[in-house]
Amino acid sequence: MNDRKYLPDEEKDRLPDKPWGGRFDASLDKKAEAFLASLPFDQRLAQEDVRGSMAHCRMLIKTGVLSPGEGELILGGLVEIAGELASGRFPFDLSLEDIHMNVEKRLMEKIGSVGGKLHTGRSRNDQVALDMHLYVRKQIIEVDGLLAGLQAVLLELAKKHLGVIIPGYTHLQRAQPVIFSHHLLAYFWMLQRDRERFLDAYRRADLMPLGAGALSGSSFPLDREAVARELHFAAIYENSMDAVSDRDFVLEFLACAALLIMHLSRLSEELILWSSQEFSFIELSDAFTTGSSMMPQKKNPDIPELVRGKAGRVYGNLLALLTVFKGLPLTYNKDMQEDKEPLFDTCDTIKNILEIYPSLLESTKLNLKQIKQAVQHDFSTVTELADYLAANGIPFREAHAIVGQLVRYALDQGKLPAELTRSELAPFHPLLDSDMTPQLLRPQHAVASHRSRGGTAPQAVKEQLSRARRAMHRINLRAEKLFCREFL
Numbered sequence: 278m279n280d281r282k283y284l285p286d287e288e289k290d291r292l293p294d295k296p297w298g299g300r301f302d303a304s305l306d307k308k309a310e311a312f313l314a315s316l317p318f319d320q321r322l323a324q325e326d327v328r329g330s331m332a333h334c335r336m337l338i339k340t341g342v343l344s345p346g347e348g349e350l351i352l353g354g355l356v357e358i359a360g361e362l363a364s365g366r367f368p369f370d371l372s373l374e375d376i377h378m379n380v381e382k383r384l385m386e387k388i389g390s391v392g393g394k395l396h397t398g399r400s401r402n403d404q405v406a407l408d409m410h411l412y413v414r415k416q417i418i419e420v421d422g423l424l425a426g427l428q429a430v431l432l433e434l435a436k437k438h439l440g441v442i443i444p445g446y447t448h449l450q451r452a453q454p455v456i457f458s459h460h461l462l463a464y465f466w467m468l469q470r471d472r473e474r475f476l477d478a479y480r481r482a483d484l485m486p487l488g489a490g491a492l493s494g495s496s497f498p499l500d501r502e503a504v505a506r507e508l509h510f511a512a513i514y515e516n517s518m519d520a521v522s523d524r525d526f527v528l529e530f531l532a533c534a535a536l537l538i539m540h541l542s543r544l545s546e547e548l549i550l551w552s553s554q555e556f557s558f559i560e561l562s563d564a565f566t567t568g569s570s571m572m573p574q575k576k577n578p579d580i581p582e583l584v585r586g587k588a589g590r591v592y593g594n595l596l597a598l599l600t601v602f603k604g605l606p607l608t609y610n611k612d613m614q615e616d617k618e619p620l621f622d623t624c625d626t627i628k629n630i631l632e633i634y635p636s637l638l639e640s641t642k643l644n645l646k647q648i649k650q651a652v653q654h655d656f657s658t659v660t661e662l663a664d665y666l667a668a669n670g671i672p673f674r675e676a677h678a679i680v681g682q683l684v685r686y687a688l689d690q691g692k693l694p695a696e697l698t699r700s701e702l703a704p705f706h707p708l709l710d711s712d713m714t715p716q717l718l719r720p721q722h723a724v725a726s727h728r729s730r731g732g733t734a735p736q737a738v739k740e741q742l743s744r745a746r747r748a749m750h751r752i753n754l755r756a757e758k759l760f761c762r763e764f765l
């Protein structure tokens with residue numbers, strides 16, 4: 278019944294043409310076929326798929342499962358397919374559901390039925406897991422490189438702006454002045470932790486699942502270690518059921534990306550605030566801003582806004598995949614095909630941002646006049662007076678109350694604390710009745726006095742800068758040792 282030879286042409290079209298065709302009497306409904314297909318998105322795994330198949334094939338030759346002649350034919354076909362994929366000539370066929378079946382079918386078109394031997398000892402379940410591992414490893418390498426680039430720009434800007442003092446905020450209220458470089462370096466360290474996290478995640482992506490078969494291993498004499506060596510994996514999965522069920526490494530990537538975009542979004546928020554007319558601390562370059570189609574005066578920080586907005590989808594992708602997995606029984610379930618789009622979308626999103634941000638930051642101008650004006654015209658140095666009194670034996674709580682009254686008085690007089698005369702200061706405390714007091718209130722003095730390690734004093738920030746350089750150097754070396762760059 279299933280033998281096409283005996284059927285008229287129009288009947289043939291309706292019969293199963295799938296790899297599982299033997300078991301089925303009728304073809305898949307067209308809408309169902311489109312619904313099930315992952316090809317529109319898993320095409321991205323094409324090179325990984327071919328690379329994994331080559332390693333599998335070489336291992337099958339080595340273990341005698343395939344004869345050298347058969348193996349050579351298959352490898353030759355795979356090389357041609359890799360070429361077609363690279364040059365965009367590969368004829369994708371949606372009815373073949375996914376990238377794995379597309380490659381296999383193409384192989385058989387090229388070398389005939391011997392191509393069907395490639396899948397010996399393998400299932401799409403361990404095949405897709407392998408592709409995903411190769412892909413995630415490559416993505417981490419790329420993201421890490423981009424993060425290193427952004428860190429380098431932050432270091433460069435921090436070095437350049439050591440002399441600039443800006444208001445520091447808590448609750449978005451002026452709190453204490455800081456060196457601008459200090460503020461920038463805070464982001465450097467966030468990115469440093471992001472890199473550490475991605476490198477940690479790499480170790481879990483660096484596991485080789487092939488040989489797990491559908492779920493229980495294989496009756497063929499497979500050499501899983503050989504496949505792992507060829508593809509430069511650090512280790513293999515110890516449990517075949519775990520190997521085909523696990524997408525923790527994808528989830529970890531998405532979690533690392535979620536934290537990363539949270540940092541990028543906070544930086545974006547500051548760029549948006551600082552470039553507003555109310556702050557006017559910076560001006561984003563024309564190359565990275567847009568105008569309004571209606572209001573000619575406007576220059577909009579669209580890019581930072583969009584970065585802030587894209588945090589939503591990157592968080593969403595993590596949540597989507599966590600939700601997919603929460604109730605899945607072992608081992609492979611079709612639900613798991615939903616791992617791809619969130620991963621691809623997050624990769625694209627964060628890499629796009631990381632490609633833009635270094636130049637966006639480098640081209641941003643500081644509005645030094647406005648910054649100076651802001652720093653010198655506020656109350657953000659009065660904590661220095663309280664610290665000064667405390668350093669001279671007055672309990673800090675009392676000192677705080679004394680300075681609080683002074684602030685109240687200055688506000689009532691419509692003056693800045695630095696504008697109060699000695700005779701105005703004297704009643705608050707004899708220690709303040711000194712020519713020193715206005716000195717203490719200077720932002721330069723306030724900044725310079727915060728000498729504690731990791732503080733904002735110029736010397737402390739310079740030391741921090743060199744620690745940051747060394748930390749970056751160390752993580753660059755760690756990445757270099759860890760990463761397999763062969764397939765980039």
Ligand code: ARG
Pocket residue numbers: 315319375401402405609611613614615
């Ligand atoms: N397209 C599938 C996926 O991405 C490949 C694995 C299919 N395995 C299966 N047993 N249907 O998950």
